[in-house]
Amino acid sequence: MNTERKLKVALLGCGSVGSEVARIMTTHADDLAARIGAPVELVGVAVRRTGRPRPGIPGDLLTTDATALVKRGDIDVVIEVIGGVEPARGLITTAFEHGASVVTANKALLAEDGPALYAAAEQHGADLYYEAAVAGAIPLVRPLRESLAGDRVNRVLGIVNGTTNFILDKMDTSGAGYAEALEEATALGYAEADPTADVEGFDAAAKAAILAGLAFHTRVRLDDVHREGITEVSASDMASAREMGCTVKLLAICERSADGTSVTARVHPAMIPLAHPLASVHGAYNAVFVEATAAGQLMFYGPGAGGSPTASAVLGDLVAVGRHKLNGTRGPGESAYAQLQVAPMGDAVTRYHISLDVADKPGVLAQVATIFAGHDVSIDTVRQQGKDGEASLVVVTHRAPDSALRAVVGELRKLDTVRDVASIMRVEGE
Numbered sequence: 092m093n094t095e096r097k098l099k100v101a102l103l104g105c106g107s108v109g110s111e112v113a114r115i116m117t118t119h120a121d122d123l124a125a126r127i128g129a130p131v132e133l134v135g136v137a138v139r140r141t142g143r144p145r146p147g148i149p150g151d152l153l154t155t156d157a158t159a160l161v162k163r164g165d166i167d168v169v170i171e172v173i174g175g176v177e178p179a180r181g182l183i184t185t186a187f188e189h190g191a192s193v194v195t196a197n198k199a200l201l202a203e204d205g206p207a208l209y210a211a212a213e214q215h216g217a218d219l220y221y222e223a224a225v226a227g228a229i230p231l232v233r234p235l236r237e238s239l240a241g242d243r244v245n246r247v248l249g250i251v252n253g254t255t256n257f258i259l260d261k262m263d264t265s266g267a268g269y270a271e272a273l274e275e276a277t278a279l280g281y282a283e284a285d286p287t288a289d290v291e292g293f294d295a296a297a298k299a300a301i302l303a304g305l306a307f308h309t310r311v312r313l314d315d316v317h318r319e320g321i322t323e324v325s326a327s328d329m330a331s332a333r334e335m336g337c338t339v340k341l342l343a344i345c346e347r348s349a350d351g352t353s354v355t356a357r358v359h360p361a362m363i364p365l366a367h368p369l370a371s372v373h374g375a376y377n378a379v380f381v382e383a384t385a386a387g388q389l390m391f392y393g394p395g396a397g398g399s400p401t402a403s404a405v406l407g408d409l410v411a412v413g414r415h416k417l418n419g420t421r422g423p424g425e426s427a428y429a430q431l432q433v434a435p436m437g438d439a440v441t442r443y444h445i446s447l448d449v450a451d452k453p454g455v456l457a458q459v460a461t462i463f464a465g466h467d468v469s470i471d472t473v474r475q476q477g478k479d480g481e482a483s484l485v486v487v488t489h490r491a492p493d494s495a496l497r498a499v500v501g502e503l504r505k506l507d508t509v510r511d512v513a514s515i516m517r518v519e520g521e
């Protein structure tokens with residue numbers, strides 16, 4: 092080990108993740124030094140307020156001037172765990188300009204401006220590592236960026252948001268409504284005071300953009316990802332899923348088209364069969380399937396959130412980046428050479444579960460079936476239950492383009508005999 096040389100690290104942000112990063116850097120200092128090849132020295136911690144005691148962090152390391160910290164010029168690695176787009180973006184760019192490599196957990200920033208960050212890293216000969224940004228502790232970024240770099244990934248499908256998985260799991264197991272389940276997620280500290288990013292699917296969509304970019308070697312931005320959150324999922328949707336032998340999960344799905352020329356990325360709630368491994372992902376856990384031509388199907392599972400699990404991923408990146416710094420090498424930069432077209436949601440191929448309230452009289456089923464046939468959508472199953480001249484009809488389709496399925500629903504709504512389209516949910520995982 093090179094004890095003359097120290098790896099100087101600056102930490103930006105000392106919240107849930109940052110405080111755990113600082114703690115593990117101290118408690119595992121000897122192992123980290125042995126693995127990197129030089130001792131790690133935490134030279135500064137940027138916080139919003141310095142007054143509060145931070146166990147294990149000497150007070151003289153704390154500063155409220157993050158910009159001055161990243162401009163010191165002697166920092167090897169900046170760890171950014173502030174979150175959000177600004178000031179994180181400016182601080183990371185300044186860190187590169189002053190010779191540091193960067194480890195970040197910031198999916199929102201990467202999904203918004205990843206290419207510019209990569210370009211800045213490239214320009215200054217630095218590393219940009221972000222294993223913690225997707226699925227917390229679960230190694231997923233590095234497998235896609237490195238281990239599977241020789242294969243052709245065709246699909247990434249999984250649960251990448253712990254908060255929403257906790258809420259949906261609670262609704263499924265206890266019959267609770269959405270509001271009640273969200274309240275419990277907030278009380279347990281999974282959901283933040285403002286849970287919008289999680290429940291509206293923004294967090295999962297940012298992760299989907301990052302995963303799609305890595306999987307398909309193509310730039311995919313947050314705006315390219317079709318996004319639906321879980322706020323409209325009702326206890327009755329959950330009950331119909333159960334009746335079909337399914338549960339409801341918020342899924343992120345990134346797929347290469349059948350002809351290989353385009354990709355789609357989407358986040359939405361979907362029914363999945365109880366026998367599917369994703370149905371057994373409970374609480375705030377995450378799980379992601381990666382399907383590749385040579386490798387076949389791989390499953391990654393584990394804690395996708397929380398201070399300590401996320402710090403594990405940050406520290407793994409610190410070791411990788413630290414080794415490169417000492418050896419004067421770099422890890423992989425951006426790989427977006429494939430430049431595949433990112434197709435709209437209408438091109439995604441999926442299945443629908445549609446519940447309709449209809450008039451219970453001759454010819455209604457035929458009318459409904461004609462609309463499906465008119466858009467080339469094949470019906471898998473139909474279930475009807477009649478009562479007092481009205482009937483509830485549940486139609487499950489085979490796979491079809493989302494645009495065709497949406498057109499079917501539009502026409503069904505116009506039929507006089509269809510009183511209400513009570514719910515529409517996609518079905519995945521079969």
Ligand SMILES: NC(=O)c1ccc[n+]([C@@H]2O[C@H](COP(=O)([O-])OP(=O)(O)OC[C@H]3O[C@@H](n4cnc5c(N)ncnc54)[C@H](O)[C@@H]3O)[C@@H](O)[C@H]2O)c1
Binds near residue numbers: 105107108138140173
């Ligand atoms: N918590 C998780 O489970 C988790 C999992 C994966 C990724 N992440 C990501 O990690 C990052 C940090 O998340 P967190 O949960 O620790 O958030 P957090 O809110 O607990 O911590 C962020 C900290 O940054 C501080 N901060 C804000 N502006 C600052 C500034 N200008 N200078 C210095 N400090 C500043 C805040 O005071 C806060 O203490 C985010 O990008 C988040 O998306 C979090």
Ligand SMILES: N[C@@H](CCO)C(=O)O
Binds near residue numbers: 226227251253396
């Ligand atoms: N809010 C995120 C944190 C991890 O990225 C979640 O619930 O999964």
Ligand code: NA
Binds near residue numbers: 223
């Ligand atoms: Na990860």
